[in-house]
Amino acid sequence: MKTTLQISISKTKQSRLQETDFENLVFGKSISDHMFVADYKNGEWTDLRIEPYAPLMLYPANSTLHYGQAIFEGMKAYKNEAGEILLFRADANQKRLNESAVRMCIPEVPAEIFMEGLMTLLDLDRDWIPNKPGYSLYIRPFIFATDDYLGVRPSETYKFMIFTCPVGNYYSKPVSVKVEQHYTRAAEGGTGFAKAAGNYAGSLYPALLAQKQGYDQLLWTDAKTHENIEESGTMNVMFMINDTLITAPTHTGTILKGITRDSVIQLAKEMGYVVEERFLKVSELEDALKNGSIQEAFGTGTAATIAHIAKINIKGKDYELPEKPEYAFSNQVLKKLDDIKYGKVADSRGWIVKV
Numbered sequence: 001m002k003t004t005l006q007i008s009i010s011k012t013k014q015s016r017l018q019e020t021d022f023e024n025l026v027f028g029k030s031i032s033d034h035m036f037v038a039d040y041k042n043g044e045w046t047d048l049r050i051e052p053y054a055p056l057m058l059y060p061a062n063s064t065l066h067y068g069q070a071i072f073e074g075m076k077a078y079k080n081e082a083g084e085i086l087l088f089r090a091d092a093n094q095k096r097l098n099e100s101a102v103r104m105c106i107p108e109v110p111a112e113i114f115m116e117g118l119m120t121l122l123d124l125d126r127d128w129i130p131n132k133p134g135y136s137l138y139i140r141p142f143i144f145a146t147d148d149y150l151g152v153r154p155s156e157t158y159k160f161m162i163f164t165c166p167v168g169n170y171y172s173k174p175v176s177v178k179v180e181q182h183y184t185r186a187a188e189g190g191t192g193f194a195k196a197a198g199n200y201a202g203s204l205y206p207a208l209l210a211q212k213q214g215y216d217q218l219l220w221t222d223a224k225t226h227e228n229i230e231e232s233g234t235m236n237v238m239f240m241i242n243d244t245l246i247t248a249p250t251h252t253g254t255i256l257k258g259i260t261r262d263s264v265i266q267l268a269k270e271m272g273y274v275v276e277e278r279f280l281k282v283s284e285l286e287d288a289l290k291n292g293s294i295q296e297a298f299g300t301g302t303a304a305t306i307a308h309i310a311k312i313n314i315k316g317k318d319y320e321l322p323e324k325p326e327y328a329f330s331n332q333v334l335k336k337l338d339d340i341k342y343g344k345v346a347d348s349r350g351w352i353v354k355v
Helices: 063-067 090-103 111-124 197-212 259-270 282-291 329-341
Strands: 034-041 044-052 070-072 075-079 085-088 136-145 158-167 175-180 217-221 228-232 236-241 244-247 274-277 294-301 305-314 317-320 352-354
Touching: 034 111, 044 111, 063 136, 070 090, 070 197, 085 111, 085 329, 090 111, 090 136, 090 259, 111 136, 111 158, 175 197, 197 217, 228 282, 236 259, 236 282, 244 259, 259 274, 259 294, 259 305, 259 329, 282 294, 282 305, 282 317, 294 329, 305 329
Parallel strands: 175 217, 175 305, 244 274
Antiparallel strands: 034 044, 034 158, 070 136, 075 085, 075 136, 085 352, 136 158, 217 228, 228 236, 236 244, 236 294, 294 305, 305 317
């Protein structure tokens, strides 16, 4: 791979490949050998390097630990039948990372640093990318503040890093969800649209309460009225009601602009489905569950891809959704996405980049 940047490479002396069980991968547990690192100081990103995956040294006064200036992205790389590495919509992840950065007072990462650092890392750790259906290499770019200073202000120094891990499916079975109408994930004017670490920290307690009741995730509702479905904890959410695909809009700034979400919407329109980007009221969802007009519900996200929802709890009552036949929209669109990601069909949309 040709690069225009100076990226120093320090290879690991002992690869962990041989001790990794690729037949029994737990999502996010097995980390690849190397990581990309860049430091922000004196107003620019410098010291671009790849080094062995290893612990970081942080001072106790590190500003991220106290004030939470941290953002991240999630994306995947795949291998086609010829063994080539395929990246899915990496440009969209790069742009979204910078949108999060602006909101969190973090300096933006130039596209060439993001892409060349990523592609150099993937080329080096290409043997970590699983070569079987349903498996991929999960990629975690992130930025955090590094000032050794206790003071409520934006940090003056930062670290941008990328590491990867081979993964299988995030959810191994259809999920059950509970509509949350007390706690709030995001409010207008806040950071809901950003992939900020604190957003996820604040959602853990309500999600834990739901898990103790037997639910995998929450369906979050709006902060003002708790009447409108927004998104789930790890994914955007979609509903097929009377052959119309309904998903929450992103203009309020409370919902993550999911890249899988956007891909599904584009494919749905190409397949001839009516798509409505609007808020689905809890009462409307409840009526659809009662009268049977809801055909399916599912989450979309990089980790989950398409996660079928089997059960929805509203105000203490469980509603079972019908099983998904092979011809169901969610199964059709999942196959279309996988065919694109694994290079089984030609990419006509500019979504795939070969490393």
